[in-house]
Amino acid sequence: MYRMRxxxxxxxxxLCCIALLVVACGSPGTGSTPGGGTTPxxxxxxxxxxxxxxxxxxxxxxxxxxxTTAPVxxxxxxxxxxxxxxxxxxxxLALGSDQNIVYIVNQGPADAPxxxxxxxxxxxxxxxxxxxxxxxxxxxxxxxxTDGQWILFVAIASGQAKLQLVRMDGQGLQTLYCAAPPSxxxxxxxxxxxxxxxxxxKLIVFDSxxxxxxxxxxxxxxxxxxxxxxxxxxxxxxxxxxxxxDTTRVYLLGPQVDAPSGALYLLDTSKGANQNPxxxxxxxxxxxxxxxxxxxSYDGTQLYTAECTTDPNPNGPGIGDQRGPSMIxxxxxxxxxxxxxxxxxxxxxxxxxxxxxxxxxxxxxxASFTGNADTSNNGLWKVNTDGSGLARLTSDGAGVSGGxxxxxxxxxxxxxxxxxxxxxxxxQHSSANGKTQSLLxxxxxxxxxxxxxxxxxxxxxxxxxxxxx
Numbered sequence: 089m090y091r092m093r094x095x096x097x098x099x100x101x102x103l104c105c106i107a108l109l110v111v112a113c114g115s116p117g118t119g120s121t122p123g124g125g126t127t128p129x130x131x132x133x134x135x136x137x138x139x140x141x142x143x144x145x146x147x148x149x150x151x152x153x154x155x156t157t158a159p160v161x162x163x164x165x166x167x168x169x170x171x172x173x174x175x176x177x178x179x180x181l182a183l184g185s186d187q188n189i190v191y192i193v194n195q196g197p198a199d200a201p202x203x204x205x206x207x208x209x210x211x212x213x214x215x216x217x218x219x220x221x222x223x224x225x226x227x228x229x230x231x232x233x234t235d236g237q238w239i240l241f242v243a244i245a246s247g248q249a250k251l252q253l254v255r256m257d258g259q260g261l262q263t264l265y266c267a268a269p270p271s272x273x274x275x276x277x278x279x280x281x282x283x284x285x286x287x288x289x290k291l292i293v294f295d296s297x298x299x300x301x302x303x304x305x306x307x308x309x310x311x312x313x314x315x316x317x318x319x320x321x322x323x324x325x326x327x328x329x330x331x332x333x334d335t336t337r338v339y340l341l342g343p344q345v346d347a348p349s350g351a352l353y354l355l356d357t358s359k360g361a362n363q364n365p366x367x368x369x370x371x372x373x374x375x376x377x378x379x380x381x382x383x384x385s386y387d388g389t390q391l392y393t394a395e396c397t398t399d400p401n402p403n404g405p406g407i408g409d410q411r412g413p414s415m416i417x418x419x420x421x422x423x424x425x426x427x428x429x430x431x432x433x434x435x436x437x438x439x440x441x442x443x444x445x446x447x448x449x450x451x452x453x454x455a456s457f458t459g460n461a462d463t464s465n466n467g468l469w470k471v472n473t474d475g476s477g478l479a480r481l482t483s484d485g486a487g488v489s490g491g492x493x494x495x496x497x498x499x500x501x502x503x504x505x506x507x508x509x510x511x512x513x514x515x516q517h518s519s520a521n522g523k524t525q526s527l528l529x530x531x532x533x534x535x536x537x538x539x540x541x542x543x544x545x546x547x548x549x550x551x552x553x554x555x556x557x
Contacts, residue, residue, distance in 0.1 A: 154235075157182045160260035167250065167266035168312070174264050175312040178289075181237040181255055186212040187507040188557045189514050190219070190239060190256075191527060191541070192227050194548035201226040206239060206254070209540050210557060211512060211529055217557075219258045229283040229294075231499040232553030236508065239552060240285045240292065242277070249280035251294065251307070256555055265307055265314065268298045274324070282329040284338065284499065285309075291357060293317075293338050297324050304329065304340065306357050315361040327353070327365060331500040333421055334388050339371065350377040352391075354422060371423040378407050381439045383500050384421060385473075391421050392473075394450060396436040401457060409456040410436040416450065418473070429475040435465050439495055443506045446473050447532075449513065453484075453492050468493060468515055470532065481530060482515060482537055491518035496551050503554045506532070514551050525549055 158179040168174045188208045196202035204227040206219040222243055230241035236256070243250045251265040267279035274297065283294040292307040303319035304327055318327060328349065330339040336358045341349035352372040355363070372393055374380035379396040394416045401408040414437035417426035439451040449470050454461045466484035471477060484493055494516040496504040506513050515537070517526045524544045530537030541549060 154180045155182055156180065157257075160255060163260050163262035165252070165261055165263050167248070167263060170266075170268065171314065172265075173307045173312040173314040174262070176253055176264060176289075176309040177260060177262055178238065179255070179260065181257055183236055183256070183556045186210045186557055187509060187512060188555050189527070189529060189540070190230075190232055190552035190555060192230055192241075192548070192550045192552060194226050197546075198226060201245070204243070206230065206241070206552070208256070208555070208557065209527075211507075211538075211540075214540075219256065220254050220261065226277075226548075228277060228550075229281060229498050230550070230552040231283075231285060231501075232503060232555055233285060233289055234287045234501070234503075235289070236503070236555035238289075240283065241552075242280055242283055244276050247276055249276055251280060251283060251292065256557065264292070264309065264312070265294075267296050270297050270299070278324075284329050284332055286332050286335050287501065288335045290335065293329055293332075293357065295326055295329060297326065302326055304338075304355065317355060317357055317359075317361055317363050318365050319362060320365070327355075330382065331384060333384050339382070339384070339391075340368070348377050350374070352382055369423060371421075372419075379410050379436065379438060381437075383441050385418070386442050386445045386502065389421055390418050391423075392416060392418050392440050392442055392448060393426065394437040394440040396438060403458065406457075408458040409454075409461060410438065411454050411456075411461065412436055414452075416440055416448070416471070416475075429473070430471055430478075434462065435469075441495055441500060441502075441505055442473075443502045443513075443532075444510060447471075447477075448473060449481075449495075449505065451493055451495065455492075466492075468513070479534060481513065481532070481534065482517075482528075484517070491520040491522070491524075493517045496553065498550070499553065501553070505551075505553075507554045508556050512554075514554065516549070516551055527551060 160179045161177050163177045188210050190208045193205040204222045204225040208217050225243050225245040228242045230239055232239055239254050241252055243252050247269050249267045250263050252263050254261045270279045278297045281295050285292050290310055292309055294305055296305055301321040302324050303316040305314055305316050307314050325343045327340040330341055332338050338355045340353045340355050342351035351370050353368040354371050355368055374395055376395050376398055378398045382391055382393045384391055396410050396414040398407040398410050412432055412434040414432055414435050415428050416430040417428040419426040435452045436454040437450050438453045441449045443449055447470055452465045454463050454466055468482040470479050512529050513532055514529045526539050526542040528537040528539045
């Protein structure tokens, strides 16, 4: 049900190494359970400051302020008419100045969940606050809005996948779209996945698979209209959504048919419904399809791509290891010749994220399926966009026994992984044996990271993004 946003990282070796891993967290605690139907208006919370979106490209989500909280008008949690959507009901929330990490807690097995919770952690006070509890539900695809006031997520319960929205204070829970249950015994999560909210908060794009076929859909959050920009009748072939480039164009990965995606495409939602995927412009065709990853630049004018080296598995299909040399290159956002500005002979760079105009984060995950691997460089690193300023931020061997690290699994905006003030990062980490799952944060200027949630009982946890409260 959890579909990692870093789709190119899902190489055969890495999947084999972490197939049994599930993310987990500290105990979710208790809280009120919202009912169905409508959500009543609530009293305003104390005034503060929060950002309003006027982003450029991925943007930083912090261009302006709102000083007053308004009650949320009545909202609906029931499903809209089949195939239709519902306009988002938004009301401003005045936020504070403390940096907060929003994260998911899912209790119980995926096929029989017991409780899903959205929580936030205040890195200044160390306090944890429950935003929303949903019984017998699993939450996935969660992301924080550009303005930091709302959380978009997919709730899966009783064989139904719903696209829902809730304000950061827990008010205004609403359902924007419900997917038809998939056929042929497919996982319910496949009916609605890879949801991404545009940075201007007007459009939501998602993949959907139903009994009639699969496609890429666009929901207009202002009027509730839904259209299939790509639809392939009678097939389960998927074009996974990577991230928005700007407010109309979306990067799509090529279909994963018995192998990782072998290309990156650009879908222009302004061109309307029923586009032929074979006519989509190709932005990237990686040299090594088993180990590559991409992210758009901070201003949306360029695309960064990382690739590492792999060797064939001598004992069967797939690969036997991932290792250096690796490279990070940059090209125009819509494609073109790449310029390589960083290389390393010893690192398997598996994921890259643009977090400012001049800074990238990347993950190193050397591994071997057939023998020993040099894991001494594994962990989180940063580097400037000209290749200078290389610095290590974490070690996978620190704290939780040498397992892999992951960025936010659901979105790639800067605030998905880095605090709104640009000073802190958040990371997910698993032990080598998969039994201990941890969430941590640290300073981008270095130092020992702080683990704020860790558990070993199978409870699932995922980072959602950063806001201020």
